[in-house]
Amino acid sequence: MIEELRQRLQMMQKPAGLEDGPGALPLGIPAVDDALGGGLARGALHEVAAPGEAHLTAATGFVLGLASGGQARVCWIAEDMAKLESGAPYGPGLDTFSLAPERLLTVSVARPRDLLWAMEEALRCRAIGAVIGELRHGALDAVSVRRLSLAAADSGALALLLRAQPGSDASTAATRWIAGAAPSAARAFEFGAPRFAAHLTRNRRGPTGSWILEWSDTHERFVLTTPAVPVAAPPLDRPHRQTPSRHVA
């Protein structure tokens, strides 16, 4: 009896999601979590690209939805260019994705090299739960990506790379996503919750997949709007086949 209570106490004292190594961050959607092998791996690098420049804010929302879990601080590192091109993160809008603005630390850098350095530094900080690097264009060299992955593995924090366009380079990221906007369940004068067409195009732990996800304000997590039947991976060379509107419930 006492032994059992002790074990329960131990379980409660451990921070959630850190039971087993860095552990995984479940999205709370069985279909996605199964593909990811339990959830988004902590302590690993994940790459999220918008299908095109116009979808960058949607991809930003997707990244924030992944990063905002827990109460730890989030560090957002972007090049000066990003702020001019796509706008700066706007405090009053951040908590749409359950990120309280006071949790965010923003860093602007002049060069991509500084961005990677700053990401590595931020990953080393124990008080940071997720590091978002907005590297819009340009190829990543394998060494920096490897360094980022290692830094993330050491700290257990989520490392997220946000890109304006899907990269064609080989990457050692644990997962690669292409996330863009999908039409919401909006009617003429009423908005629905934001929806995302999320394509998991690379997954080191399991199969790839495509889902239409909706951010649920009440649950503070993504929910699935597609039927829970697995969808075949989209042919990457024919993205038009995967028109998201087909899946709107």
Add this chain to the structure above:
Amino acid sequence: MPAGPLGVAGKRGNAEVLVGIDDTAERRGLHIGLGLAQARAMHPALDVVPEDAGADAGLLESIADWCLRYTPLVACDAPDGLLLDITGCTHLYNGEHALVADLAGRIERAGFAYRLAIAGTIGAAWAAAHYGKPESYASGEERAVLAPLPLGALRLPPATVAALARVGLKRIGDILPLPRAPLTARFGSDLMRQLDRALGAEHEPLSPRLPVAPYVTEERFAEPIGREEDVLGTIEKLAVRLAFVLERRGDGARRLELALFRTDGEVRRIAAGTSRPLRNPHDIRTLFSERLAALADALDPGFGFDMARLSVMVAEPAPPEQIGMGGAEDAIEIGRLADRLSARLGAQRVRRLIALDSHIPELAAATVPVQAAAKDDGWAAFCRHRTEAELPPRPLRLLMRPEPIEAVAEVPDGPPLRFKWRRAFHDVIAAEGPERIEGAWWSEHGGPARDYFRVEDKAGLRFWLFRAGLYRDFAPGSAPNWFLHGTYA
């Protein structure tokens, strides 16, 4: 090198005159203030260089910085003098004479001509250095020192000196016994004030060139150091000493400055800011190692640094460090990260978000450097206001400034049906609004009221648009101006 006379010429009033000459020129009868044409007539071989006042001032400042090795209170006395307050510093050199000998030796080796005097007041030291015997005089001797010197030694304007000379007053000793009131009435209050200051009857403040640090520690090296690891090691050693003093007084450093004195007289100063009062020596070392790594020009030690000084430029009360306090520990970790990033990238690049008390979207939120003084971030107040006013959701990213778009609306005061932004057309399938946000009507540049709409296009992209100005204000036939201000996920 040709031993011809050398002179520096500059404009004084309307004439080109000699403002500086070398020894050879002096021996040949030239003097400062002589007209250039006349000097050339006397010595056609005279080599003349134009004056560069800016460079002179720069050189004086760099010598002033170098003098910081003797005392933190160094002031420039343009155009060619330096004032050092060595009160309480002489024991570091075993007395005034040793200090003067050290200073004189180094100045001479650097190739400068100099005159040095030490006295109890600025005025007396200045007078002795410029007109008297450059020596060291104790406090109280001012009267004896000054009496035989000409009145120009009181740092008076030449007109006053000339006026005094006309009535036969040439030396300071001449005016010492005279009644003060008539002198003041005739020659102005400056004369008596300068005299009092030189005699020590009135205090004369010294305005140091650089702010004086509340905490300073320094280290001199018998053998100059040059490697970066040695510099960092020295920083940590100095930081350990600082930490001891800081802790006793309950202070922490918010701004630190490292001064490295090169053997050839160059002084390299490197500053680093912190986001919270800091006194952990290891943190201070890390901070400077980032600063050194970020230096655009590498730390050039030349023939080595023979002295290093670490000063706390700004200190702030800091409670004793608590270990293992959960949230507090996180804050310390974040502070460390912010310091490292700021040291390398610049404090302006590492920021946090704050809410401001404004209803205008671009003014409602701002970012401040993490290292800036910690103030209430305002989000609690913002959230209360949002709930009370039932504000619609705000965009995730706000453009730096609203961008004009071409929009077609069905009804003049309704949302647009279609719009063009950055060369792409968007068909609106859903819209919410308007949310009317008044301009800053109290200001001339406040701009018109805006009607904001949230719109979604066919692809699911969401935007925050507004129409500037109320529909009823538009002249018939003129199209309203539409802007895109932000994007939603």
